[in-house]
Amino acid sequence: MKRLVLVGGGHAHVHVLDRLAESGGWSGAEVVMVAPPRHHYSGMLPGYLQGQYGEADLRFDLPALCRAAGVRFVDGLAIRIEVDSGQGGRVHLSDRTIPFHHCSMDVGSAPRTWGVPGVKDHALSLRPTSRVLELDRRLAGLALRGAVPKPGSAASEQGAAASISGPVVSEPRVAASKPGPMGSAPGAAVVVVGAGAAGFEVAVAVAVRSAAEVTLVEESPQLLPGYSARVRRKAHAVLDRWGVRFLPGTAALEVNDGQVRVGEGRSAGSDEGPATRSEEEAAVSTRDGARPSDVGLGAQSTNRGRGRSLPSDLTIWLAGAGPPPLLAQSDLPLTDEGFFAVDQSLRAVDGVPVWGAGDCIGLRGYPWMPRAGVYAVRQAPVLARNLEMALTEEGVGSFHSYEPQASFLSLLNTGKGRALLRWKRLVYEGRGAWWLKDWIDSRFMRRYHELESATLEEEDSQ
Ligand SMILES: Cc1cc2nc3c(=O)[nH]c(=O)nc-3n(C[C@H](O)[C@H](O)[C@H](O)COP(=O)(O)OP(=O)(O)OC[C@H]3O[C@@H](n4cnc5c(N)ncnc54)[C@H](O)[C@@H]3O)c2cc1C
Numbered sequence: 001m002k003r004l005v006l007v008g009g010g011h012a013h014v015h016v017l018d019r020l021a022e023s024g025g026w027s028g029a030e031v032v033m034v035a036p037p038r039h040h041y042s043g044m045l046p047g048y049l050q051g052q053y054g055e056a057d058l059r060f061d062l063p064a065l066c067r068a069a070g071v072r073f074v075d076g077l078a079i080r081i082e083v084d085s086g087q088g089g090r091v092h093l094s095d096r097t098i099p100f101h102h103c104s105m106d107v108g109s110a111p112r113t114w115g116v117p118g119v120k121d122h123a124l125s126l127r128p129t130s131r132v133l134e135l136d137r138r139l140a141g142l143a144l145r146g147a148v149p150k151p152g153s154a155a156s157e158q159g160a161a162a163s164i165s166g167p168v169v170s171e172p173r174v175a176a177s178k179p180g181p182m183g184s185a186p187g188a189a190v191v192v193v194g195a196g197a198a199g200f201e202v203a204v205a206v207a208v209r210s211a212a213e214v215t216l217v218e219e220s221p222q223l224l225p226g227y228s229a230r231v232r233r234k235a236h237a238v239l240d241r242w243g244v245r246f247l248p249g250t251a252a253l254e255v256n257d258g259q260v261r262v263g264e265g266r267s268a269g270s271d272e273g274p275a276t277r278s279e280e281e282a283a284v285s286t287r288d289g290a291r292p293s294d295v296g297l298g299a300q301s302t303n304r305g306r307g308r309s310l311p312s313d314l315t316i317w318l319a320g321a322g323p324p325p326l327l328a329q330s331d332l333p334l335t336d337e338g339f340f341a342v343d344q345s346l347r348a349v350d351g352v353p354v355w356g357a358g359d360c361i362g363l364r365g366y367p368w369m370p371r372a373g374v375y376a377v378r379q380a381p382v383l384a385r386n387l388e389m390a391l392t393e394e395g396v397g398s399f400h401s402y403e404p405q406a407s408f409l410s411l412l413n414t415g416k417g418r419a420l421l422r423w424k425r426l427v428y429e430g431r432g433a434w435w436l437k438d439w440i441d442s443r444f445m446r447r448y449h450e451l452e453s454a455t456l457e458e459e460d461s462q
Helices: 011-023 042-050 062-069 129-144 154-158 195-207 227-241 277-283 374-394 433-460
Strands: 002-007 030-034 038-040 060-061 073-076 078-084 089-093 097-100 102-105 189-193 211-219 246-248 250-256 258-264 307-312 314-317 340-342 353-356 361-363 410-413 417-425 426-429
Touching: 002 011, 002 129, 002 314, 011 030, 011 062, 011 433, 030 062, 030 097, 030 374, 038 042, 042 089, 042 195, 042 410, 042 433, 060 062, 062 073, 062 433, 102 374, 129 314, 189 250, 189 307, 195 211, 195 227, 195 374, 195 410, 211 250, 211 307, 227 417, 227 426, 246 307, 340 353, 340 374, 340 410, 353 374, 410 433, 417 433, 426 433
Parallel strands: 002 030, 002 102, 030 073, 102 353, 189 211, 189 314, 211 246, 340 361
Antiparallel strands: 038 060, 078 089, 089 097, 250 258, 258 307, 410 417, 417 426
């Protein structure tokens, strides 16, 4: 009997569980998953923050999925992957060790801090995605303190704008549909760092949900770096609609309790320019603001002076995806950036019996591949087939090969039943795009929820 250990229950491994449930297991193989019990679907995070979805809508119940798949679930975090010089190895947790013949990694990414002091202690990230529950609680806490009155509430009518010390690049624009800053009582300030797709969507979601003064800070001169000028123009209109203040060319230098110190970012300049092919290509290399070429350009790399302070009751850090610390502790081949280096079969480039998918991998030959859930989802069927082959028919035939798609349908939640769609050269913002996004995301989750319900019903009837 060969043992496969699935480390992490991310977007690719839930598909492996689905395949195992569908096929009734792989003969001669025992599968174990090591992960925290709840995982959340990234596509629905902004909708959850806005109240469009309940937590159960975007939640994967990993123990239930494992039971459906005949997989043993171990609640915990792997701290090291040890690989033997011969075959197999061991997954180390803080309280136990699990030997394996094959192992597969889908542990996502860590927030990229760029060495900025205070991020870990004073900012909230959404990596892993389950942190969205804490963000939701923090926003509710601000509302309870009266700092983030709900739009339309009596308190919100008296709320005031949080002031920003020092010059601002663009003045706050308050949407007509949202209570404006009135009176003298201080309102809450929420600062979102990183204006890639994730930062944009989260800034909009916070603004939709509350009357907080939301400031979106971006080191590069552009909103949605890597997207085309047409997409950015629509996105600017969305920020205007919700009264989100945007500070391009502004780098976060230090995060403290109650404030973010910012300074000059990379060449502050015009945010508008022609949509070029290279921009469209670059779009696939960024999800939340980080691009491969940026790696190594820490906050210290440009002369930003001493900066100025933005008040911040809550700082949300979405400035890119870095390698999870577990990788550096393990016997795995790594890319220059520190991600798990795999070949197109999604196996370690040095041939050890460890596989991987999603944000944690660096695919040999495709350094531009973005860290986005859609890529993890597309890798999943290849990973599942290859794991099955490795466990059941090793040495027979050749493994399937994964090739990343050059572009993908991008659908960004722009608030209250609208979304911004980009598909190749097509750009559209409105209700139709939201309908499509909701349909795709809900259909994706339905399969897993059906599997979970079937398992629970079966257990109830026994
Ligand atoms: C606000 C926001 C919105 C986004 N929207 C989209 C979108 O619309 N479309 C899109 O394509 N991408 C989106 N992304 C990006 C997307 O979240 C990631 O690319 C995606 O989650 C990566 O999937 P994954 O399977 O690699 O890892 P994850 O989804 O991060 O899952 C990894 C899992 O592994 C677990 N884990 C971590 N460490 C360990 C360990 N040591 N041991 C065991 N388990 C561990 C984690 O708890 C987690 O459950 C968004 C990101 C954010 C922040």
